[in-house]
Amino acid sequence: MLSGFKKTMTIRTGIFVSVIALPLLLAGCSTRVPPEISQKLNETPTVQQVRSDPDAFQSQTLRWGGTILQTENRPDSSRVLVVAFPLSDSGRPQSDNISSGRFIAVVDAFLEPLVYSRDRKITVVGKLVGTEVLKIGEFDYTYPIVQVEHYYLWPVRKTATAKSYDPYWYDPYYPWHFPHHY
Numbered sequence: 001m002l003s004g005f006k007k008t009m010t011i012r013t014g015i016f017v018s019v020i021a022l023p024l025l026l027a028g029c030s031t032r033v034p035p036e037i038s039q040k041l042n043e044t045p046t047v048q049q050v051r052s053d054p055d056a057f058q059s060q061t062l063r064w065g066g067t068i069l070q071t072e073n074r075p076d077s078s079r080v081l082v083v084a085f086p087l088s089d090s091g092r093p094q095s096d097n098i099s100s101g102r103f104i105a106v107v108d109a110f111l112e113p114l115v116y117s118r119d120r121k122i123t124v125v126g127k128l129v130g131t132e133v134l135k136i137g138e139f140d141y142t143y144p145i146v147q148v149e150h151y152y153l154w155p156v157r158k159t160a161t162a163k164s165y166d167p168y169w170y171d172p173y174y175p176w177h178f179p180h181h182y
Helices: 002-029 047-052
Strands: 061-073 078-084 101-107 121-136 139-153
Touching: 047 101, 047 139, 061 101, 061 139, 078 121, 101 121
Parallel strands: 101 139
Antiparallel strands: 061 078, 061 121, 078 101, 121 139
């Protein structure tokens, strides 16, 4: 009799795991991040390393990410100016760290500037195709240029906000409004 009870409980546990727990577990693990973005490349140089010797890294595949400064559309492509930050294991830029520099990501498509806007996070995978000198204030800055093969615009993380409540919510006499002072 006891072995039958164990068998029944084992079956019930298996059903519980497969019907309830497993889908919840898989939903927690699911992601929409493309594998090209989430997979770490072997020996990706930093923006600073490429700026110091761009010829050594010419045509090398890079995975960089950061915060968008500006998106500029041209007749055949879009140029995204990015402040580079180290990437997490999933490829998301970690902007609370120190930046390794700036780069230009060239995408062979129209990117809506209102969507690909300032302060959004982006990760790109592509090849180094050269450099371009642009001004930052009065400073001449050499931007590495990446011809993008894959890119991912990270969703904006929502932060908790303080809610304001009607002051009557805290009134111990609500809704009767006692004591009355007329």
